[in-house]
């Protein structure tokens with residue numbers, strides 16, 4: 052099935068549109084979610100299970116982190132992302148391999164929005180390239196900004212690097228989901244900021260004594276933000292010495308005054324406990340949503356057993372260490 056046949060037409064969406072005079076991408080996406088819940092039983096069941104999902108709240112360095120028991124995520128959390136495993140499986144984001152019921156809304160930049168059949172949050176979308184091209188942020192950050200703007204402040208958008216949580220490192224994709232209740236957005240409002248700077252139309256800051264190292268940039272100027280991001284990514288690569296794309300997860304949200312970009316620089320892909328045996332094992336593989344304060348735990352026993360200390364150690368291990376984070380910020384400061 053081609054993307055043209057999979058894309059929902061406005062005629063098909065009409066019963067689900069809320070009668071807006073001018074139909075936007077956001078209206079179409081909302082209508083698609085309703086259409087898919089009616090016509091795709093797998094999604095309908097997944098959304099129902101999400102309504103009843105079990106959670107536990109933790110306090111890490113004075114901030115809330117929510118643990119979510121979500122058995123539907125076992126495939127994604129434990130996905131083998133080495134080259135041999137990826138090369139040996141049909142790509143689940145390529146149009147010919149999607150379930151027959153799965154439909155799409157076209158976006159620009161060669162992207163389509165789809166419902167995530169394994170949701171962690173409400174209105175959980177996958178925004179995927181129509182072509183089978185590698186997951187990379189270079190050249191695609193602009194699309195992420197445009198996507199966040201088109202969806203508006205009810206959603207946040209995210210990018211997981213190919214070596215930090217993306218379960219399809221061979222096929223370019225973003226995700227988006229409802230921003231309601233995501234801890235990091237509350238933390239941005241109420242935590243002490245440090246290293247604040249305003250330069251070239253961009254406000255930048257980190258959070259003091261936070262549960263992990265992150266850098267935030269805010270601006271209403273699309274061009275300036277793109278230029279800043281390219282430079283910041285280059286600086287990070289210099290600091291970490293990586294040959295490929297530096298390991299990052301990104302979160303982007305758009306509001307009236309512009310974009311908020313959160314960069315989570317990474318130390319490693321998965322924590323030690325992921326590979327441990329017996330009582331030391333916790334199947335947790337953090338990506339942008341987890342780092343934003345919603346830790347997805349697909350195993351019942353691990354969900355019951357995990358402690359604040361475990362989460363603290365996991366976050367510490369997968370984020371960039373203090374020394375290299377400081378070096379990166381120094382380069383940023385000089386920019």
Ligand SMILES: [Zn+2]
Pocket residue numbers: 142143144145182183184221222
């Ligand atoms: Zn593909």
